[in-house]
Amino acid sequence: MGGRRRGGGGVAPGGTAPVTAPLEARDVVRRFGRGRWRVVAVAGVSLTLAPGEIVGVVGANGAGKTTLLRVLAGLLDPHHGTVRIAGHPPATPAAHRVLGFAPDAPAFPPGLTVAEVLRTLAAFHAGRAGVRAAAERAIRLAGLDEVAGHLAATLSAGWRRRLALGQAMLGARRVLLLDETLAGLDPVARRAVCEQLAALAADGAAVLLSSHDLAAVERLAARVLVLRAGTVVREARTSELLGERVLEVTLDRRPAITPAGFRRTARGLELDVGEETVEAALARCRALGVPVRGSRVRLRTLEDVVVEALGDPALPR
Amino acid sequence: MITTAHLTAEVHLVLCRARRTRLGLWTLALLAATTALAIHAGVADAGRTASRLGLLAGLMGAGFCAASDADRAALDLARAHPVTALALASGRWAALALLGATVASLHVAVLGFTGALGPGAAAAGLAAGVGAAGAAAGAGLCAAWLGGNALVGGLFAYVVLASGVPPDVWVIIVRPGVLRTAGAVVLEFLPGLWRYRELAAGDLGAWCHAGAWAGGGVAVAAWLLAGRRR
Numbered sequence: 001m002g003g004r005r006r007g008g009g010g011v012a013p014g015g016t017a018p019v020t021a022p023l024e025a026r027d028v029v030r031r032f033g034r035g036r037w038r039v040v041a042v043a044g045v046s047l048t049l050a051p052g053e054i055v056g057v058v059g060a061n062g063a064g065k066t067t068l069l070r071v072l073a074g075l076l077d078p079h080h081g082t083v084r085i086a087g088h089p090p091a092t093p094a095a096h097r098v099l100g101f102a103p104d105a106p107a108f109p110p111g112l113t114v115a116e117v118l119r120t121l122a123a124f125h126a127g128r129a130g131v132r133a134a135a136e137r138a139i140r141l142a143g144l145d146e147v148a149g150h151l152a153a154t155l156s157a158g159w160r161r162r163l164a165l166g167q168a169m170l171g172a173r174r175v176l177l178l179d180e181t182l183a184g185l186d187p188v189a190r191r192a193v194c195e196q197l198a199a200l201a202a203d204g205a206a207v208l209l210s211s212h213d214l215a216a217v218e219r220l221a222a223r224v225l226v227l228r229a230g231t232v233v234r235e236a237r238t239s240e241l242l243g244e245r246v247l248e249v250t251l252d253r254r255p256a257i258t259p260a261g262f263r264r265t266a267r268g269l270e271l272d273v274g275e276e277t278v279e280a281a282l283a284r285c286r287a288l289g290v291p292v293r294g295s296r297v298r299l300r301t302l303e304d305v306v307v308e309a310l311g312d313p314a315l316p317r
Numbered sequence: 318m319i320t321t322a323h324l325t326a327e328v329h330l331v332l333c334r335a336r337r338t339r340l341g342l343w344t345l346a347l348l349a350a351t352t353a354l355a356i357h358a359g360v361a362d363a364g365r366t367a368s369r370l371g372l373l374a375g376l377m378g379a380g381f382c383a384a385s386d387a388d389r390a391a392l393d394l395a396r397a398h399p400v401t402a403l404a405l406a407s408g409r410w411a412a413l414a415l416l417g418a419t420v421a422s423l424h425v426a427v428l429g430f431t432g433a434l435g436p437g438a439a440a441a442g443l444a445a446g447v448g449a450a451g452a453a454a455g456a457g458l459c460a461a462w463l464g465g466n467a468l469v470g471g472l473f474a475y476v477v478l479a480s481g482v483p484p485d486v487w488v489i490i491v492r493p494g495v496l497r498t499a500g501a502v503v504l505e506f507l508p509g510l511w512r513y514r515e516l517a518a519g520d521l522g523a524w525c526h527a528g529a530w531a532g533g534g535v536a537v538a539a540w541l542l543a544g545r546r547r
Contacts, residue, residue, distance in 0.1 A: 074546070077546045096397060096398050106394060107387055107393065108394065110391075124398040125399065167394060
């Protein structure tokens, strides 16, 4: 879970000055409630974000993604563990100067337009002279031009998320925590936001993206964390997770018992081929008595990885 | 701490509410009714009416600009920016106090133009209005972030209906018992018309009380806001 492969407290290339990771969390625990109502939402998560890295956080509903992001953003105190944003504690103005947070269900002050909301929040980043420019930059980056004069409280869910993204990009933010920012966006907006995030990352911003949109995470994230019951049950580079080949076989009839190494699908079974040839894998099917009608090979998707990680009974629930 | 840009943004928020919600209408109605009554009755004690206006306008501002569920939820977004809870509370307090002080000042200005007040009485009335508005903004903000509109509404009703009665009068008209003691404590503790009408006369106790509510209200509101992390 450490994620120390890139950037975490290392040494600057060609020098001796230590590099501070944009975001570093160690063994973070956050609970809610007491006694029999006690719920451990985050149970010992550690992670490090490197500059320019986009990391995806995926998991089932209630896995602890939102709580984790709120702890990292300094909106909730952890009960255990430490969080540092560019070396600063997360609930401090110094941390929030570099950290932007777009919440899952953003609430905006009623009675203000989109531009006014951004100008109000931009006042925390810029002097009076720079407020308007900062707000206009956020409007442009988040693609909010056509709703800039609309009341924020009356926006649709998709526009509200884009406004949440816009306010997260105010100022000189180098770390973005995005909670379900891609949910509810139309395909054009979704693509635009994805391209914007990729551009920000290319410019050196570290992005932690929590999402159920696995296709987008697959496309954007260099690394993926799979959360289950507040614990990271799988963490790997996206390229490592997706490199494997999967053989899907369509069956004449479903076997009563799923053979070892196979997974059930809607129309039959599938298995990871790995280094094996397709012919050898089909021969294995025939040897196990699986009545193969047709087959195709595809690359493993993030959805396969997540479903597998979340469905594994050996991992914590 | 609080910056000019932040203060400007908070004042802008209150102005937007005044324009786009009933806050503007109610504030104008309150100002017009109080001023008209004062002129009609020939009131020369602007300290009394200005402190009442400052108190009520400050509380109405708190109700309309800080107490709704949406307003309180929106604080989460502000907390994700480089600002402390104390600065957030101070900024909102200043904007609410400014609203109350502006209403009280307009009242005194109109009375002055009609010739009902001399310059000394006008200055005293202005000071009373500003002091009462500061205290009301502190108390209102505290109530808004603690209990939302219900608590602010309760405080507003208390100020309108009961806070004009001094505690020494209360203990005479109510029989000895828990109610008498509790009532006297409440009248001493909460911002009230009976005390703040003395602001115009420069009463030290009244000014200390108003100052304590202004500063204490901001401190408690900031503490409530910071406590959301726990």
